[in-house]
Amino acid sequence: MMDAGGTWTDERVELLKKLWTDGLSASQIAAELGNVTRNAVIGKVHRLGLSGRAKDAKPAASVAARPRKATRAPSAPAPIAPQPHVSNVVMAPIPLQPVAEEPVAYVEDDIAIPMSERVTIMDLRESMCRWPMGDPTKPEFRFCGARSITGLPYCTHHARIAYQPVADRKRERKLARA
DNA sequence: CCCTGATTCGC
């Protein structure tokens, strides 16, 4: 049956090899494969014995990682679920013009949409807005790419659209550390 | 702070 993507099927392994040898970073590959973290990718890469990529022989590991006690979370489910996005929002096919004007639709209140550069799946990273733009079946497909809210898949603007019910979201002050 | 790969080790 369908593989949720959490297992290393032959196809996935091959894609992993391809992308890795292709020079993509572990996080990029993880994003491409889906349902896996970059750690999983790196771990697999090493297990497959293709670490080092193109580069070879490097300063011998003098003092690598120390055996710190790894107290893992009791049972962390899925860190990030592959957002199905808002099924209601139907993207305009955009028949012509590759990536010209931006769909500055919903200008609800005062927020002016400072459209950032759109990005392809390859450049899409966890910290970037995953709001789809265009036709997913076309190579011109892009994602918003703006800085996403930490913990959410969208930028502030698209998050407001995606999470309508949220009447008033106070700016989240995330304290790193004092 | 963002990111990169490398390593250890509980599962």
Next chain:
DNA sequence: GCGAATCAGG
């Protein structure tokens, strides 16, 4: 075998 936690570095 897998990958989270952690490390070390850019």
